[in-house]
Amino acid sequence: MRRAWLVGALSILVATVACAPNIDRFELAREIESGSSPPILDVRSESEFSTSHVPGAVHIPFYSVWSRSDELPTKEGEPLVVYCEHGPRAGLARVGLWLAGAGEVRFLEGHMTAWKADGLPVAAAVGEGSDAGAESGAESEWVETAQAALKPFKQGLKGALEKGLSKGPEAAIDACRLEAPRIADSVATESLHVGRSSHRLRNPENAPRPWMRPILEELRDSVRDSVVGELPHRSVRIDDERFGYAEAIYMQPLCLTCHGTDLPQPLRERIREVYPQDQATGFSVGEFRGIFWVELVTRPGVS
């Protein structure tokens, strides 16, 4: 009898606090693309999350949201968007969030089922940092291909930079401008492309493609205080045919010459001349500067 009462009371509690207004999935996709999305929480299982999730979502299973409430993503003045596969687990998570005193919560309309059915962009948690365990066979192969393709690209850029700098920074600007795309082209094949991008661009031609934006947003405040160890990298299934790989780039002392704070006057003028919309100065050593990226066609015959 007492138990029935408790179950009844709990169901009412769940029903009450589980009620939250929804957020339209297309609206959320647009906000993600423009880099202005609210914080997002995925409360499904680890394996569901690592297969595919809403780009930028943080993962905490529904039964842990209360005990792990200090890991909840937050953003001043924004509700927390919560989703699972179909809805029930998000409803349960809402109770934990309510107990944890989390602020406003909104559910993703139609949850992951509708998001995928509408072909909205998804990210996969494969290859985060050195956590290679979550990668499937094909994906770990793509990651290897991407990393192998970046090697000559990085070496080529470094060589061009050093050669240019030996003739003075203004000459090096031209070397970078002309050489960077040439080196990227020399590494590319019909089914593989490489490049660099950033949240603060120098060259507008390096603007991020949509799948890169959540990654840049996620890493933009990261810092690197050590030169050893693996760089953060992310892998994304862009769609059925394409796979994306991105690796963080951090500022080194050498980069200050052209991306730091106190650029010599002639160099600053030359940069203004060539890149009137330059946003890539004012960085300090260890700061996140952008990404190396690779886009792979995973299905032969499609480009």
Ligand code: HEC
């Ligand atoms: C001689 C000046 C110079 C130095 C030194 C330099 N850069 Fe650049 N950087 C440029 C120029 C010019 C571009 C734009 C050309 C291009 O498209 O690559 C650029 C572009 C970039 C981009 C591509 C994104 C964007 O904003 O267009 C990244 C990332 C980047 N630099 C990182 C670095 C890092 C990291 C270092 C140090 C290892 C460095 N740079 C050193 C001049 C420099």
